[in-house]
Amino acid sequence: xxxSFRMPxxxxxxxxxxxxxxxxARYRVQARLDVTVLRSGVPDTVPGRVVDLGAxxxxxxxxxxxxPGESVGVEIQLPGSSQRLRTxxxxxxxxxxxxxxxxxxxSDDQKAEIQxxxxxxxAQTDLPAKPLPANTKKIKPISADTSGSNGGLKSGPSxxxxxVAGPPSANLRKRGWIFLxxxxxxxxxxxxxxxxxGWQELESGxxxxxxxxxPEAHVSADEMQKLITHRVDPEYPEAGRxxxxxxxxxxxxxxxxxxxxxxxxxxxxxDMFTEPATEALRWWRFQPYRVNGRPVVVETxxxxxxxx
Numbered sequence: 001x002x003x004s005f006r007m008p009x010x011x012x013x014x015x016x017x018x019x020x021x022x023x024x025a026r027y028r029v030q031a032r033l034d035v036t037v038l039r040s041g042v043p044d045t046v047p048g049r050v051v052d053l054g055a056x057x058x059x060x061x062x063x064x065x066x067x068p069g070e071s072v073g074v075e076i077q078l079p080g081s082s083q084r085l086r087t088x089x090x091x092x093x094x095x096x097x098x099x100x101x102x103x104x105x106x107s108d109d110q111k112a113e114i115q116x117x118x119x120x121x122x123a124q125t126d127l128p129a130k131p132l133p134a135n136t137k138k139i140k141p142i143s144a145d146t147s148g149s150n151g152g153l154k155s156g157p158s159x160x161x162x163x164v165a166g167p168p169s170a171n172l173r174k175r176g177w178i179f180l181x182x183x184x185x186x187x188x189x190x191x192x193x194x195x196x197x198g199w200q201e202l203e204s205g206x207x208x209x210x211x212x213x214x215p216e217a218h219v220s221a222d223e224m225q226k227l228i229t230h231r232v233d234p235e236y237p238e239a240g241r242x243x244x245x246x247x248x249x250x251x252x253x254x255x256x257x258x259x260x261x262x263x264x265x266x267x268x269x270x271d272m273f274t275e276p277a278t279e280a281l282r283w284w285r286f287q288p289y290r291v292n293g294r295p296v297v298v299e300t301x302x303x304x305x306x307x308x
Contacts, residue, residue, distance in 0.1 A: 026054040027118035029078075033060055035101070036073035050076060053118060055111045057089065057102040066091050066099055074101060078117050085110060213262065215254055215299035217291060224300040227287040229259065234280035234304060237272050241308050245270065249277040249304045257295040259286040267301070277304040 031050040036043050048062035058074065066072065068091050076085040087110060089101040240246075249269030254262045264281045266274040281302060288295035 026052040026057075026059065029053040029118060031076055031078055033058070033074060033076040035060070035062060035066065036075075037066060037070055051098070053114060055103070055106065055114050057092070057100060059098070059100045061098055063097070065097065066094055068092060068094055072101065074103070078113070081113070081117070085113065213254075213256070213297050216296040217289065217298045219289060219298045219300045221301045221303065224255070224286060224289070224298070224302075227259075227289065228284065229287055230283070230285035232280045232283040234273075234276040234306070236306060236308065237276060240270075240272050240306065244308050245272065246307045247273055247305075249273045249306070251277060251281055251302050251304065253281055253284075253300060253302055255286050255289065255298050255300065257288055257297055259288050261285075262297070273304075273306045277306075280304070 029050050029052060031053070033048055033050050035046045035048060037046065038044075046062050046064050046066065048060045051059040051061060053059075053076070058076070070091045072089055072091060074085075074087055074089050078085060087106050088104045090104060092100045092102050094100075247270045250267040251274075252265045252267050256262045261282050261284050264278045266278060269277070281304070284302075289298045290296070
């Protein structure tokens with residue numbers, strides 16, 4: 001499409017003296033446009049964007065200044081349309097890169113296209129009303145008649161939506177759940193503490209209440225060997241295996257009334273063998289040694305042999 005331009009007279013280059021009245025409504029539109037100005041016989045295209053648009057003209061922000069009264073060519077790419085709107089116009093005003101242009105020679109099809117496009121944003125503003133929350137109570141309409149005091153002014157009925165607190169049963173259920181969760185947390189903490197304490201006692205291999213109990217009888221090693229119910233062999237140390245070391249460790253142990261080993265004390269043997277022997281002896285179990293039918297705490301000696 002070719003455009004015809006008219007160069008403004010010197011007296012018209014900066015001021016547009018004619019009174020311009022907008023003949024049609026404008027609508028806010030976001031679109032790209034190009035404005036072509038003929039200066040010194042050379043077309044100069046200025047890019048910009050549309051601010052508002054109507055069948056009578058367009059307001060736009062341009063990348064460079066234009067002069068009021070100039071004849072320009074306008075190309076607008078309407079979103080959602082495959083064709084560009086091309087027409088002629090006059091610059092009506094310009095201020096800080098914002099200008100207003102009036103269309104000239106706009107065809108009926110172009111006007112219909114603009115009207116069809118500008119109706120879309122307006123229709124989108126009529127959104128359906130959001131429903132009120134379920135716990136909202138409507139107050140009875142109130143009609144205020146102040147005709148006697150304010151000169152006959154009347155206010156129409158109004159509706160006020162007041163949020164209402166939820167039912168007490170919901171709050172009670174919420175508190176009940178909080179109480180159950182807190183009780184469960186306390187119960188888990190107690191169970192964990194009991195389990196950890198029992199595990200520590202099991203690893204130590206003796207009951208804390210009998211640690212400081214003095215032996216009531218001294219029993220020979222041969223006699224206590226017959227009362228062994230559970231025996232754990234010590235682990236042979238890797239250092240001794242590499243050196244092909246062997247030896248015997250003699251340990252003095254105290255056995256409680258229930259047959260558990262309360263104390264282990266190395267008497268003789270290589271240092272590399274005393275630690276694994278002591279650890280293994282703590283897991284040994286014996287039948288209770290009885291004196292006159294009563295279980296007593298006894299002291300005995302155990303020899304542990306190490307071979308590679």
